[in-house]
Amino acid sequence: MKMEEIIEERNITRLCHFTKSKNLPQILMNERGILASEFIDKDIFDPNDRYRYDGKTEYVNCSIQFPNVYYFNKIHEKDIQFKEWIILFIDPYIIKEENTCFCKVNAATGYGRYIKKRIEAFKELFEDQVFKYTRTMNMPENVPTNLQAEVLIHKRIPVEAIQAIVVPNEEQAKREKARLETINLELPSIYVSPELFSTELGNNIREGRIPKEKVYYERPTIKSQ
Numbered sequence: 001m002k003m004e005e006i007i008e009e010r011n012i013t014r015l016c017h018f019t020k021s022k023n024l025p026q027i028l029m030n031e032r033g034i035l036a037s038e039f040i041d042k043d044i045f046d047p048n049d050r051y052r053y054d055g056k057t058e059y060v061n062c063s064i065q066f067p068n069v070y071y072f073n074k075i076h077e078k079d080i081q082f083k084e085w086i087i088l089f090i091d092p093y094i095i096k097e098e099n100t101c102f103c104k105v106n107a108a109t110g111y112g113r114y115i116k117k118r119i120e121a122f123k124e125l126f127e128d129q130v131f132k133y134t135r136t137m138n139m140p141e142n143v144p145t146n147l148q149a150e151v152l153i154h155k156r157i158p159v160e161a162i163q164a165i166v167v168p169n170e171e172q173a174k175r176e177k178a179r180l181e182t183i184n185l186e187l188p189s190i191y192v193s194p195e196l197f198s199t200e201l202g203n204n205i206r207e208g209r210i211p212k213e214k215v216y217y218e219r220p221t222i223k224s225q
Contacts, residue, residue, distance in 0.1 A: 067197075
């Protein structure tokens with residue numbers, strides 16, 4: 001079975017990546033999109049994690065289908081000066097890119113010991129038992145058994161792979177939209193979902209309670225001629 005077949009079979013529709021909202025204009029203005037921390041101009045971008053205990057600074061870390069709120073809470077609490085964050089929804093088929101890595105637990109576990117490549121490593125994310133975590137009957141098929149499991153994309157995620165941005169409330173959605181319009185950027189779709197930023201997300205997913213996502217702005221579909 002190929003990776004794209006697993007994506008389709010499990011109905012994986014997106015990857016998720018957290019970033020500070022102040023990084024968004026630079027991400028969208030540059031065709032290189034989301035850069036791994038090793039390739040970031042530190043005078044322009046502000047990396048989420050300056051320590052990178054996984055040792056994979058040349059990779060962009062993503063989660064599958066839903067954001068890793070455990071990691072988000074950790075980095076969010078460290079930054080007392082900046083509180084506005086966004087989630088980027090990313091085309092899941094970027095998983096097929098060469099050098100993509102997978103980790104069935106948080107990539108920093110054991111200083112990156114469980115990071116692997118190839119399709120078998122991708123399959124491991126959905127095993128019935130991943131260390132102390134048992135897959136519940138209520139969990140959606142597109143969610144890894146350990147909700148901190150990660151996909152590591154080599155070097156960058158191109159801007160065209162970004163499907164949408166998500167914010168926790170409509171006030172921030174309004175600000176993000178206005179900011180991007182001011183600099184004449186093509187807007188991605190914007191969703192509002194406080195549940196995706198909530199510490200209860202993990203428990204809700206394991207119990208099969210899918211968070212609501214409200215469309216604030218939908219990017220127009222370009223019709224073929």
